[in-house]
Structures are given as structure tokens and as C-alpha cells.
Amino acid sequence: MSAAPHEEPLDALRTLLRSFGQIVLQRDAATGACVLAAWLVSDARLACAALTGAIAANVGAVLRGYACADTRDGLHGFNGALAALAAFTFIADDATAMAVAILAATAAAWLLGPWERLLRSRGLGVYSSPCLLVTWAWLPLVHPAPTRAAGSEAIAWLDPLRGLLAGIAQTSFACGALAGALILGGIALSSMRAACFALVGAALATSAQWLAGAGGASFDAGLLGFNGALVALAVADCGALAALAGVGVSVVLQQVAAFHGLPALTAPFVVATWTTRRLMRDTRRTRANSPDCPPEDGAAPGHREQASRAVLPER
Template sequence: MSAAPQEESPDALRTLLRSFGQIVLQRNAATGACILAAWLVSDARLACAALTGAIAANVGAVLRGYDCNDTRDGLHGFNGALAALAAFTFISDDATAMAVAILAATAAAWLLGPWEQLLRSRGLGVYSSPCLLVTWAWLPFVHPALTHAAASGTVTWFDPLRGLLTGIAQTSFACSALAGALILGGIALSSMRAACFALLGAALATSLQWLAGANSASFDAGLLGFNGALVALAVADCGVLAALAGVGVSVALQQVAVFYGAPALTAPFVVATWTTRRLMRDTRRTRTNSPDRAPEDDAVVVHRKRTSRAALPER
């Protein structure tokens, strides 16, 4: 009688951890465990928020009848976790934050199906866009004029490393160098190449925004590098040049958002990834159809697409 729950329990835990791992585009329970540890060392409220959001989103996905394999891969839970993390980040009252977190996570899960169909019909991935739509829906009622605090300060020789790691931590709403190191280590457990791309993206984005005049408070909080790290992870399968271009686009978008005082969150990452991957597809299509180059066999193209999805699940 008790065998079934014992068999399902490890699978449920693995699904939950994979949901956390998908925040940094890794279908890996060990990566998710490292991210959970990062939340715990940064702020226990974040760990509670992510657990609440992922569970609510996964339950919502089951009720909606979504593909069970995608649920087990964490593709239905990570947007719920992000939506709940946003609620606990911007709402100080725990009771209110919990209520908003559950509602937002469930809404993100229910929105995912039709929104994913719309995006895929245009050749676009989902990424964290459901979380963005849901969060932007309630955020103006909590913070009518949300802007990051501006401050000036002196950067010492050790601060760049701390700011870089904190930027990686901010991919999951955490805010400490130790949390960033844990998340980077978790990515490395899944793919050393992905970890290198995340580090490269965070470093480039942080450097460009610092040169553009970003303040020390944003630098120390890691607000300059997280979108760059996510873009580099998302387009890693397209090569280094594509990653560099995508990071550049994300920096430009984030600078525009800062100028207008808009809460961009991960929107620069999402839009930059869409733009970069679309440009790469158009370039590849142009080269394939050029007269001086023989078209590739359909089987080769299909194999490449399957390999790309297996190496880096498109969210």
C-alpha cells in the first residue's frame, strides 16, 4: 500500500529541483539543488517563495492537462517559481506576498499553454515571459514608481568579482556573491560550457553597463549582469559571437529601461534572446539558400534541431 507514494516521492522532488534548474536553462536536479542552497544562504524567504511558486505552477499544469514529460522536466514549474520570487522581492508583508505568489504562479502556469502556442507559431521560445506578463500585471499596484536606488561609491579591487558573482545570483533573485558561486557551480554540474557562457555573459554585461555610467549600488547588487548571463546561456548553442551580440542587445534594452525608470526584470534577456535567435535563423537560411552553397539534407537539419534541444532545452 505504501510502495506507490515512496516511488513517486523521489520523482516529485526531482521535478521540483528541475523546475529550479530551468531558471538558468538547465534540466538538471543537481543544478536546482544548488539554486535552492543559494536561496537559503541569501534569504530563506526566497527559498519559501520558490518552493511555493513551483508547487503551485506544477499543480496548475497538471490541472490544465499539460504534457507530463514537460512537467517532469521542470518546464511548467520554473515560471511559477520566478513569479513567486518576484512577489516576495517586491512585497514586504509576508502574508500579502504569499497570497500574490500563489495566485501569480498559478496564473503563469495557466497562461503558459496558449502563450507558448502563440510564440512557437512565430518561432520563439517561452523563457521567462509568462512570469513577466503576470508580474507586470500586479506590480504597478504595489510599486507605482519602481526604480532601483541610485548611489555612488568607490569600487575596490575585490568588488568586481563580488559584483560579477552577485550578478549571476540575480538570475534567481538572490543577492550575494556566495549565492552566485553556488548557482555557477550548479550550472557547471550540468554543463561546464554553459557555466563558462554564463560567466562570460555576466562579465560582459556588467562591464558594458559600468562603462555606460551605472552606479555602484546597482553594481554591488548584481543588477548589471544577470540579463547578460541568461542571454549567453540561452544562445550558447549558437556560438560565442551570437552570445556576445545577444548580451550587447540586452545591455542596450536594460539601459533604455533604466532611463525610463521601468521595471524591466528579465525582459532584456527575453527580447535579446528572441532577436538573436531569429537573426541567427535568418542568416542560416540565407546561407543555405545561396547559389554557391549546396542545401543541407533534411535529415541533417532535423538531427541538428534535436541535438540543440537536447543540449539546451528551449523554454
């Protein structure tokens, strides 16, 4: 009995950390702690935003009567954290950003139930789509008018490893190589294989977009690699070929959005993952001797195939 007062706060902390871990598709509190550390070394404002969003989303999930087990696994908190991070990324005024963050995170949690049922009826996973829908609802009110993507810039002077790690950092809105190293280390604590997939996915996406003419500033900021890293994480259980195909689709989608000056956020990751997993399942159904690719509502590294995704300008 004496231990009970100490168990509830620890459980709440684990729930928050798992919500952060689910952003990079890992149901692991240690991964979430590394993601939180990445925000702190990047910008403490981001850590505040993520905590606010995850708490608001979890409260909203409780009020909606969603399964407590899913909440403890971080499945309701990660989209709320992402929605709040988006608010603090696009809105300069802290007071306005906080108000939008709380409302957006709560809306993402309330949207999750019916949206998940709709997607699962079509064999699709949720990933970060609730965050995308909520963010796109208010983003036109604050985002500047679309502009054409800048032309390519020389990047010979940039450190490729720093740009690659910055791409890993952008999966959770963080900036910089140190933040990326912390997040990659957190993924490795949960799964070394997942960390390798994330690193290779970011490298492939970054290289492809640079060769396609993406700007050096975007390379240095890590904006070229985060969707590729997330896709590779989401389809890692389907094998290297699926990951390669998914990264390719995400690169094309991100280039199209950049060309039109649209804030794609993590839509390239979500759509590429939906497309790749559907194609892999359809292909493997025709091969009686091939292992079946796990369904999108059943078993990814985190999210139980609801996966997550992050956001930033140009995303």
C-alpha cells in the same frame, strides 16, 4: 511493489528541483539543488517563495491537462517559481506576498499553454515571458513611481569577482557572491560549457553597463550582470558570436529601462534572446554550408528552448 511508495515522493522532489534548474536553463535536479541552496544561504524567505510558486504552478499545469513529461522536466514549474519570487521581492508583507505568489504562479502556469502556442507560431521561445506578463499585471499596484537611474558611483573599492558572482545569483533572485558561486557550480554540474558562457555573459554585461555609467551599488548587488548571463546561456548553442550579440542587445535594453526608471525584470534577456536567435537563423539560412541554428522550440540547454529567467527590482 515495495519500492513504489518511495518512488513517487522522489519523483516529486526531482520535478521541483528540475523546475529550479530550469531557471538557469538546465534540466538537471542537481543544478536545481544548488539553486535551492543559494536561496537558503541568501534568504530562506526566497526558498519558501520558490517552493510555493513551483508547487502551485505544477498543480495548475496538472489541472489544465498539460503534458506530464513537461511537468517532470520542470517546464511548468520554473515560471511559477519566478512569479512567486517576484511577489516576495516587491511585496514586504509576507501574508500579502504569499497570496500574490500563489495566484501569480497559478496564472503563469495557465497562461503558458496558449502563450506558448502563439510564440511558437512565430518561431519564438517562451523563456520567462509568462512570469513577466503576470508580474507586470500586478506590479503597478505596489511598485513605487518610476525614478531616474542614479548617477555612476565609484566602484574601485568593490571586489570585481564578488560583483560578478552576485550577478550570477540575481538570475534566480538570490543575493551575494556565495549564492552566485553555488548557482554557477550547479550550472557546471550540468554543463561546464554552459557555466563558462554564463560567467562570461555576466562579465561582459556588467562591464558594459558600468562603462555606460551604471551605479556602484547596482554593480555590487549584481543587478548589472544577470540578464547578460541568461542571454549567454540561452544562445550558447548558437556559438560565441551569437552570445556576444545577445549580451550587447540585453545591455542596451536594460540601460534604456534603467534610464526611464522602469522595472524591466528579465525582459532584456527575453527580447535579446528572441532577437538574436531570429537573426542567427535568418543569417545562416543564406549560407548553404553553415550549420543551422537550432529553432527556439527545439533544443536549448534546458527548457527545450523555452528557457527561463529571473527577476528583481531594477530588472
